[in-house]
Amino acid sequence: MREEDTINQRIAQRVRELRAARGLSLEGLAAECGVSRSMISVIERGESSPTAVLLEKLATGLGVTLASLFDAPDARPEPVARRAEQPQWRDPASGYLRRNVSPPGVAAPFQIVEVSLPAGAQVAYETGARESRVHQQVWVLEGRVRVTVGDEQHQLDSGDCLAMALDQPTGFHNPTNEPARYAVVLTTPANR
Missing domain, CATH: 1.10.260.40 (lambda repressor-like DNA-binding domains)
Known part of the structure; x- marks a missing residue:
């Protein structure tokens, strides 16, 4: 398969x-x-x-x-998530590649995701407020990413970190000719 x-x-x-x-x-x-x-x-x-x-x-x-x-359904808690076992998924629309870094099945108040955003790619999430407030930080590891949160735009370069709540439309855009890579750390709702 x-x-x-x-x-x-x-x-x-x-x-x-x-x-x-x-x-x-x-x-x-x-x-x-x-x-x-x-x-x-x-x-x-x-x-x-x-x-x-x-x-x-x-x-x-x-x-x-x-x-x-x-997350794997009914994943047994494991304290270590080996890179080779971390699930990866490519968005068919933007081509971005996301990898869940956090160990599966572990009850933790946050999750870590690594994203590779191809040159020129963008993705826009329309969703707004959630039942449980989710906070997120985006830390650019390589390249440049333009993040739009509601009406505000933030140009992030390598090493920059943006904190935000997921309570309004959010967009990610790589305005360069090189791939960008960033880490996302987000809080986990209690009913995860």
Whole structure:
């Protein structure tokens, strides 16, 4: 099985698990997140390579972070996450590559994600406030990233770090001809 198929199956199982835990029908989740019932059904069957924007809407409707959609369902807590075992996923729309760095199954108040944003790529998340407030810090490791939070734009260069709450539309853009790499550290809602 291709790595892409494996991660799509993991996302499918995780969305089903989280929806069931919240007691939501497909229609109920569709109403919560603004994604059609039929699209959610396709994702839950693992028959789609959903975009980051779509997954963020689902995560918001499920009351979790986007990073938690990549967790292995029923993962046994392990204190170490070896790089080779950290799930990676490529957004089919922007081409950005995200890797969940944090050990799976560990109850921690935060998660760490590494993102590689191709030259010229951008991704914009439309979602706003969540049930549980989520804070995020973006630390640029290489390159330059322009982050838009609501109406504010922040130009971040290598070494810069931006703190923000995920309570309004947010966008990431690499305005250069070189790939950018950044780490995202975000708080984890209690119902992760």
